[in-house]
Amino acid sequence: MTLVSPTLRDEITANMRAAKARMWVRIKGGNRELTHYIAEVVLPVLTIGAYVILYKTLGLPPSLGAAVIIGGAMIAFWTNILWNMSAQWFWEKEMGNLEMYMVAPVSRMSVLLGMAMGGAINTSLRATGIILLGVFVFQVPFQVHDLLVAGLVFLLTVISLYGLGMVFASLYMLYGREAWHTNMLLQEPVFFLSGSYFPTIYVSVIPVWLQVTATLIPMTVGLDAIRRVTIQGQGLMAVWPHILALIAFIAILIPVARMALNYMENLGKREGRLTLRWQ
């Protein structure tokens, strides 16, 4: 008996089906409990509320409150990327699923793609809830003149963020408990650098070197662009450098994710750490 080699078309079909299946699991798993959705919308609004009140206490303009709400919504994406993308192989390893992914006749990139698509859809639902609740509760001003540009900038930001998530997922592949701690480490510092609660770039008070460092994170660039389009009412002319930067992030991060995944997978196989639990 001879094995028939799959054609390119068969391989693409299998990988797309794997991505769709992984996406479906994520969407279904992420939305099966209403309490989770409510908590993931209301919890960020509590923190957002604290910062909006701080701005009011300091006598700062209400537009900064709007900036915090956008920042809070984007934090939902960053949190999702850390805990449901970066650390995902770690969870899968703990549950004994990782070896099944390894023996499946599809690329691990298609599994990551499915996780990213599912995560992006789930988090978009939550981000929408955060923005609507935030606007309703805090009555802050928004002015969107170009919905198309706003949508484009948002989409590119999300893709570039999940591209970064795919890189992290690959690098985290062999992590044990350090996955938790690394995620904790990457929360507040990124909130600070990316300007989630206050603008960090184009602000004279922030040192230039810090601003440059901050722009290495896709969320910083995306957040600034989204705020310009949705709060200041600016258009394509104001954010085209941001769009180019986000496209560059995507073009770099996805291939890097693939290389990192191959490297870590081979390393894990060599050292026998792919199925190691309770590290």
Added chain:
Amino acid sequence: MAVADFLKSARESFWVGWKVESNWADPVLFATYRIVQPLASLLIVAFIVIIGASTGTGLQRDYLARLIVSTAFFVYVAQITTNMGWLVHTDRSRYEVLKNIYISPGTLHPYIIGRGLVSVVNATISVIVTLLFSIAVFNGILNLGIPINLLSVNLLLLVPTVLLGVSGLIAVGYMLSAINIVSNRLEFILGESLAGIFFLLGGVIFPVTALPSQVQPLSAILPITYFLDAVRDSFGLGTTGSALLDLGYLFLTTVGIGIFAYAVYRKAELRAKRLGLFDRKSEY
């Protein structure tokens, strides 16, 4: 004898907790991980005030000082509630040892408290480093003249305040553990939700009087509100008037939360026994 056994169990639990928390990395890397997060939280709020000052409102140095101290000590709240919030889940579902601990002579009480004390130690290190870092950055590098003098802190007020505050927070963590025993897949939400409520209502980054009047009574029943008030008093940054009154309210609310937490635990324990939840394993 019972007290000695309890303390011995709590000490052993502390040691287990310390190993679980710290032995995945070398001490320097571990320390770096522990202090970066609170430092970033502090920088966020401090830069909001500094950016606010650059818009023409002027730098409110007293306000910034209160904010730095409050944010630094809020680390106790964040770390204790978060870590104790998922303790039961990790021991039940991941390491699968909760049932063994429960049926041991020491029971769960000293175990939960010992594990909570690990967060207290970690948080104490973070608080000290955050305060030193604040002085170095804001008064050293940026030369902002923030009125914080670590040498003139009233330790006779600060030490009992921290002991009471931490006791109240461990009681909160104890309650979260109890809720986790009888609930499913709430471990990541519970601790962080509570920390978020405390952050909003506890007067951490703005005075409680800035809250809408409808929610101010909620703030008045939280131990965290008086904990932070009394901490600021001990740094000479109080605005509420009487430090002893703050300490008194902190004592009362801590006792109140302790009794409530014990009642919740007893109810959860009975329910868990009846339904066989001590070895329930949940996956995502």
